[in-house]
Amino acid sequence: VLCIGTTLQVFSLLILRSFIVVEVWSPLVPRGKGGMAGRGRGGRGAQLLQALDTPVRRPGQTKESFEAQLSSRESTSSGVSSAGSSVSVPSSQTSSQSLSSTSTDTSYGSRNTPSPPTSAMASLSMKRESPPGSASPARHSPEMSSARSVASSSGSSNASAGGGSNSSGSSKVSLDAPAPLRGTVGGEIPLCANYIAVRATTRGVFQYCVKFSPEVDNRNMRYGMVNEHKDVIGDTKAFDGSTLFLPIELPDKTTVVQSKRQTDGTTVNLSITLTRVVAHDECQQLYNIIFRRVMRTLNLKQVGRSHFNPNTPIMVPQHKLEIWPGYVTSIQNYDGGLMLMCDVSHRLLRTDSVLSFMTELYNSSSRNFQENFLKQIVGTVVLTRYNNRTHRVDDVAWDMNPLSTFKDSSDEEMTFVDYYRKHYEITIQDKEQPLLISRVKRLRPRRRDEAPDASCDEEVKICLIPELCSMTGLTDQAREDFRVMKDIAQHTRVTPNQRQIAMKKFVDSINSKPEAHHELKRWGLELDPAMTKLAGRVLPREKILTHYKTIHVNQEADFSRDVTRDKCITAVNLECWAVVCTKRDIPKASDFITMMKQVAPSFGMEINDPLTIHLDNDRTDSYLRAIRETVQPDLQMVVTIFPTKRDDRYNAVKKLCCVEMPVPSQCINTRTIGDARKLRSVTQKIALQMNCKMGGELWAVEMPVKNLMVVGIDTYHDVRNRSVGGFVASTNASITRWYSRVCFQERGQELIDGLRGCLMDAIRNYHEINHAFPDRIVVFRDGVGDGQMATVRDYEVRQLVECFKHLGDDYNPRMAMVIVQKRISTRVFYRGQQLDNPPPGTVVDHTVTRRDAYDFFLVSQHVRQGTVTPTHYTVVHDTTGFQANHMQRLAYKMTHMYYNWPGTIRAPAPCQYAHKLAFLVGQSLQRDPDRKLSDRLFFL
Numbered sequence: 001v002l003c004i005g006t007t008l009q010v011f012s013l014l015i016l017r018s019f020i021v022v023e024v025w026s027p028l029v030p031r032g033k034g035g036m037a038g039r040g041r042g043g044r045g046a047q048l049l050q051a052l053d054t055p056v057r058r059p060g061q062t063k064e065s066f067e068a069q070l071s072s073r074e075s076t077s078s079g080v081s082s083a084g085s086s087v088s089v090p091s092s093q094t095s096s097q098s099l100s101s102t103s104t105d106t107s108y109g110s111r112n113t114p115s116p117p118t119s120a121m122a123s124l125s126m127k128r129e130s131p132p133g134s135a136s137p138a139r140h141s142p143e144m145s146s147a148r149s150v151a152s153s154s155g156s157s158n159a160s161a162g163g164g165s166n167s168s169g170s171s172k173v174s175l176d177a178p179a180p181l182r183g184t185v186g187g188e189i190p191l192c193a194n195y196i197a198v199r200a201t202t203r204g205v206f207q208y209c210v211k212f213s214p215e216v217d218n219r220n221m222r223y224g225m226v227n228e229h230k231d232v233i234g235d236t237k238a239f240d241g242s243t244l245f246l247p248i249e250l251p252d253k254t255t256v257v258q259s260k261r262q263t264d265g266t267t268v269n270l271s272i273t274l275t276r277v278v279a280h281d282e283c284q285q286l287y288n289i290i291f292r293r294v295m296r297t298l299n300l301k302q303v304g305r306s307h308f309n310p311n312t313p314i315m316v317p318q319h320k321l322e323i324w325p326g327y328v329t330s331i332q333n334y335d336g337g338l339m340l341m342c343d344v345s346h347r348l349l350r351t352d353s354v355l356s357f358m359t360e361l362y363n364s365s366s367r368n369f370q371e372n373f374l375k376q377i378v379g380t381v382v383l384t385r386y387n388n389r390t391h392r393v394d395d396v397a398w399d400m401n402p403l404s405t406f407k408d409s410s411d412e413e414m415t416f417v418d419y420y421r422k423h424y425e426i427t428i429q430d431k432e433q434p435l436l437i438s439r440v441k442r443l444r445p446r447r448r449d450e451a452p453d454a455s456c457d458e459e460v461k462i463c464l465i466p467e468l469c470s471m472t473g474l475t476d477q478a479r480e481d482f483r484v485m486k487d488i489a490q491h492t493r494v495t496p497n498q499r500q501i502a503m504k505k506f507v508d509s510i511n512s513k514p515e516a517h518h519e520l521k522r523w524g525l526e527l528d529p530a531m532t533k534l535a536g537r538v539l540p541r542e543k544i545l546t547h548y549k550t551i552h553v554n555q556e557a558d559f560s561r562d563v564t565r566d567k568c569i570t571a572v573n574l575e576c577w578a579v580v581c582t583k584r585d586i587p588k589a590s591d592f593i594t595m596m597k598q599v600a601p602s603f604g605m606e607i608n609d610p611l612t613i614h615l616d617n618d619r620t621d622s623y624l625r626a627i628r629e630t631v632q633p634d635l636q637m638v639v640t641i642f643p644t645k646r647d648d649r650y651n652a653v654k655k656l657c658c659v660e661m662p663v664p665s666q667c668i669n670t671r672t673i674g675d676a677r678k679l680r681s682v683t684q685k686i687a688l689q690m691n692c693k694m695g696g697e698l699w700a701v702e703m704p705v706k707n708l709m710v711v712g713i714d715t716y717h718d719v720r721n722r723s724v725g726g727f728v729a730s731t732n733a734s735i736t737r738w739y740s741r742v743c744f745q746e747r748g749q750e751l752i753d754g755l756r757g758c759l760m761d762a763i764r765n766y767h768e769i770n771h772a773f774p775d776r777i778v779v780f781r782d783g784v785g786d787g788q789m790a791t792v793r794d795y796e797v798r799q800l801v802e803c804f805k806h807l808g809d810d811y812n813p814r815m816a817m818v819i820v821q822k823r824i825s826t827r828v829f830y831r832g833q834q835l836d837n838p839p840p841g842t843v844v845d846h847t848v849t850r851r852d853a854y855d856f857f858l859v860s861q862h863v864r865q866g867t868v869t870p871t872h873y874t875v876v877h878d879t880t881g882f883q884a885n886h887m888q889r890l891a892y893k894m895t896h897m898y899y900n901w902p903g904t905i906r907a908p909a910p911c912q913y914a915h916k917l918a919f920l921v922g923q924s925l926q927r928d929p930d931r932k933l934s935d936r937l938f939f940l
Contacts, residue, residue, distance in 0.1 A: 181854050182845050183884040186537035190831040191838060193848045194503060195339040195532040198287070198331060200280040202524030207278050208244040211271045216261070225259040225270060232257055233272070236522045238286055244272060245286055247523050280524075281338050287331045290523055291340070297515040300326060301388045304381075306345045310388065313349075314491050319484050320351045323491050327506060328825050336532060336847035343825040344502045346492045348473055354382060354466035355433055370398065382436065382469040386424045390472065391464060395437040402428045402465055404435070416465060428467060436464040493866035496835035499827065503531060532847060536828065539841035539892050545569070545700045545734075547604060553896075556862040557840035560902035563699060564602065564684050569736060570697040571604030574637060574690070578611040578630045581641035582618050585670050589641050592673045595683040605691060610639070618642070620649045624656055631661045636694055638665045645669055651924040658920075662930035664693040664938050692899045692937040697736040699902075701893045705886075709766055709774035710735055710894065711759070712910025714782040715745075716922035722746060725754065726918030728910050729762035731769050731935070735897060738913060739765045740934050742921050755796055756803040763807055765935070773807065776880045777815045778890065782911040784819050792819065793876040817877040818887070820911050824872050826857060837868040840904055843888050844870070854878070856888060860895040860904045871906050900940055916940060 216222050219241045226239050238245040255272040300307035308326030315322050324347040331340050362369050381390050402416040420426040442460050478484045507527055510516045544551035544559050547567035551559050581589045600607045613626045627638055640653055650667055657665035712728045727741045739762050743754030767773050784792055797817050804811055828844055829835040838859050845856035855874040873891055894908030917939045
C-alpha cells in the first residue's frame with residue numbers, strides 16, 4: 001500500500017507539473033482570469049502543489065529524523081530549486097513586441113515556500129551575470145533577496161542567441177529561477193563606449209593610520225610633519241590628515257618617526273601603522289585625486305568637475321562668446337573592471353563681464369531693473385578669471401559695493417578694492433557696482449566640545465565683483481536665437497569619429513608626457529590605448545496603435561506622418577471654445593481657425609466656430625478681463641493669441657486658467673502661426689495638443705501587463721522660491737490617460753515630502769476608473785544624482801510603501817523605483833566601417849554598468865547631428881518580479897508615449913510629463929493647480 005501510494009503521489013506531481021506551461025506574460029493577466037493566475041496568492045494549483053510537495057513521515061522513520069528533514073527543507077527553501085523540481089516554461093523570444101517574462105507570483109525560491117509579503121523594504125536580491133569574457137564578479141542589486149541567482153552561462157548564451165536573432169526558437173526558463181539582471185531580447189549589435197580600461201601592475205595600495213603624540217590639531221601642520229619624512233615613506237603619497245596611502249609597503253608594520261612643532265619646539269612622535277592593503281577596485285576616490293594631478297601636468301584647468309584648456313579657446317566673436325575645449329573624466333569600478341570614463345566637454349563663456357551685461361540690461365529697460373537682473377543672474381554660474389574658479393550666484397547685495405569692508409584671514413579689515421590690488425594686482429574701475437553673493441558649505445574643524453555625530457558644515461558667504469566675473473552658459477534669449485545656437489553647434493556637436501580621435505589624443509598625451517605617465521606608473525596604473533568594445537542589443541521596434549491602424553515604427557523611431565493620417569484613439573470634439581486676440585491679429589487668428597477646421601477632422605475632431613474676442617490693446621489686464629467674462633461651465637478651451645512673447649502675460653493667463661477659473665488653455669505666439677507655408681503643420685500639432693488638454697488620447701503602444709500603474713516624478717528647483725515636485729500617474733490599462741498632482745518643498749531640498757499623498761490620490765483615482773487597485777506600480781524618478789540614490793531608496797520608497805496600508809489592510813502591490821538620469825557623460829558608438837550613432841532601442845546592461853547596482857543604458861532617440869546620449873536607468877527598489885527584459889522593454893515603450901512629439905524621446909513619457917507640470921507650476925503658477933484639471937494633460 002505504501003509503495004502504491006508513493007507511486008501515485010509521484011505520478012500526480014509529475015503530471016500536474018507537466019501541465020504548468022505558462023506563456024511569457026501570462027502571470028501578468030489579472031488574477032482569477034484563467035489559467036494558473038492565482039497561484040501566488042494561494043490558488044488551487046498552489047495549494048495542491050504545496051500539499052503534494054509536503055514531506056510525509058515514512059514508516060519506521062523516527063520523529064527526530066523527520067524533524068531534521070523538515071528543518072533541512074526550510075533552511076534550503078530560499079535557494080534555487082533543484083533540477084528535478086523546477087518547472088520549465090517556453091521563453092517566447094520570438095514575439096517581437098511582447099515583454100517576455102516568467103511567472104512572477106512564484107518567483108520567490110522553492111515552490112514549497114509561500115510568497116513573502118512585499119513590505120516596505122522587502123528585498124529580492126539578484127546577481128548580474130558577468131559579460132562574456134569578463135572576469136569581474138556578479139553584481140548584486142541593493143533591493144533584492146539573496147536567494148536570487150542568475151541562470152548558468154550556457155543557458156544565458158542560448159537565450160541570447162535566440163533573442164539576438166529574433167528567431168522562432170524558444171528557451172526554457174524555470175519558474176523558480178530568479179530573474180537575471182541582464183536582458184536577452186533583441187538583436188546583437190557591436191558597440192564601443194568612451195571607457196578606457198585601467199590596468200594595475202601592483203597588488204594594491206597600502207593604507208596607514210598616522211597618529212600624533214602629543215596631538216596636533218592644525219591640519220596644515222600635520223601635512224608639513226609628514227612631508228619631512230620623505231626618506232622613510234617616499235615621494236609618492238596621499239594624506240588627508242589622519243590616513244596615509246602609499247604605493248609601497250614599509251619594512252615594519254608600525255614605523256615611528258619624530259618631528260618638531262615649529263610653534264613651540266615640542267617633539268612630536270608620528271606613529272605610522274599599516275591597517276590594510278586596499279585592492280585596486282576599492283581605490284576609486286584615491287585614483288580620481290591622482291588623475292586630477294595628471295590633468296594639472298597637462299596644463300588643464302579645473303572648472304567645476306571638468307578640466308579645460310584655456311590656452312586654446314575657440315572664439316565666437318559675433319556673439320561675444322568663447323568656448324574652452326576640455327575633458328570630463330571619472331575612474332570607477334564597473335562590471336568590466338576598473339575603467340576611466342572620458343568624454344569631450346566644452347565650457348561656454350561670455351567674453352564680456354557681468355557688469356557689461358548689467359549695463360546692457362539697464363539701457364534696454366531701466367524699469368524694474370533690479371527685479372529683471374535678479375531673474376537673469378540668480379542661479380547662473382560665473383567664472384572668476386583671476387583664479388579660474390566657478391561660483392553659483394545666489395543673490396545680489398545691492399547695499400554693498402567694492403568700497404565695502406571685510407575682514408581677511410589675518411583679521412585685518414580692508415576694502416574689496418584694496419584686497420584685489422594687493423593679492424591679484426587688479427584695479428577695480430567701477431566703485432559703485434553691487435556685489436554678487438554666492439553661498440557655499442564648507443567643512444570646518446570639529447571643536448572638542450562637539451558631539452562626534454554633530455555636523456561640521458558651515459555656510460560661507462562669498463562676495464564677488466561683477467566686473468571681474470564672466471557669465472557661463474547661455475541666456476534664455478540666446479537659446480531662442482537660431483543663429484547663436486547654429487554657430488555654437490558647429491564647435492560643440494562632436495561626431496562619434498571626432499570623439500574617438502579626441503580620446504586617442506588624450507591617452508597619447510598622458511603616455512607621452514613624462515610627468516603624467518610617471519604619476520600613474522608609481523601608483524601601479526596603466527591606461528589601455530583603445531576604447532572599450534562590447535556587444536549591445538537592439539530591442540524590437542514598437543507598434544503604435546491608433547484608432548484604426550497599427551503603425552510599424554521606422555528605423556528612426558519617427559511616426560509623425562502616420563499619426564496625422566489616422567484618427568486618434570479618443571478624439572474630443574471642440575464644440576464650445578473661445579479665441580482671444582488683439583484687433584491687429586484678427587487675420588492671423590481667422591487663418592488659424594480655418595486651418596483648424598480643415599486638419600482636425602482627420603484626427604476625428606469636429607470643430608465648431610469659436611467665440612472670438614477682439615482686444616483693443618495687448619495689456620495683460622485686457623486678456624484677463626476678457627477671459628473672466630468668457631469662461632462658462634460648458635467652455636472647453638480658451639485660446640489666447642499673443643502678439644509678442646512676454647513671460648508676465650503668459651504667467652498671468654496660465655494662473656487664471658489653471659488656478660482661479662479652471663479651464664484648459666492654449667497660448668499661441670503670433671509668430672508661430674504667421675508663416676502661411678508652415679501653418680498647416682503647426683496647426684496639426686496645436687490641434688493634437690488641444691485634444692490632449694481636453695482629455696483625449698492620441699496613440700498607444702502594445703502593453704501586455706495588466707493592472708499596471710506607471711508613475712513619473714520630477715522636481716523643479718527655484719533658488720528664490722519653493723521647489724515644486726511634479727507627480728504624474730497612469731489611470732488606464734493602455735497607459736494613455738494620466739492623473740497629475742504637485743507638492744511643494746523648501747529651497748534646496750531634492751526629495752519630495754508629499755509623495756505619499758500624491759500616490760494615495762492617484763491610486764484612489766485609478767480605482768474609481770477601473771474598479772480595482774493596481775497590482776504593480778513602476779515609478780520612474782527623474783532629477784536624482786548618484787549621491788542621492790541611497791536616500792531615495794531609503795526615504796522616498798518608504799513614503800510610497802507606507803501609503804498602501806491606508807488603502808486597505810490586504811492591499812500590498814508590488815512596486816519598483818527606477819532612477820532616470822539624462823545628464824550623463826557615457827557615450828556608446830556603433831562599430832561599423834567607422835563609428836556611428838547606435839539605432840534607437842539600443843540597450844547596454846553589462847561591462848560599463850555598475851557592479852553594485854541593477855542598471856542599464858538605453859538609447860531611445862535618433863539624432864542627425866553630433867553624438868546621441870543614452871539614458872541611464874537604475875532600479876533601486878524592485879518587488880514586481882519583472883525581469884531585466886521587462887524593465888528595459890517597459891522603459892523603451894514609455895519613450896513612445898509623449899504626446900507632444902510623435903516619436904521617441906530621451907526619458908519615459910511620465911517623467912517628461914512630470915517635468916512639464918513641475919516647470920509650469922514653479923515658473924508660472926506658484927500655486928497648486930485646481931483638482932478639476934488633474935485628469936488632463938493641461939500642462940503640455
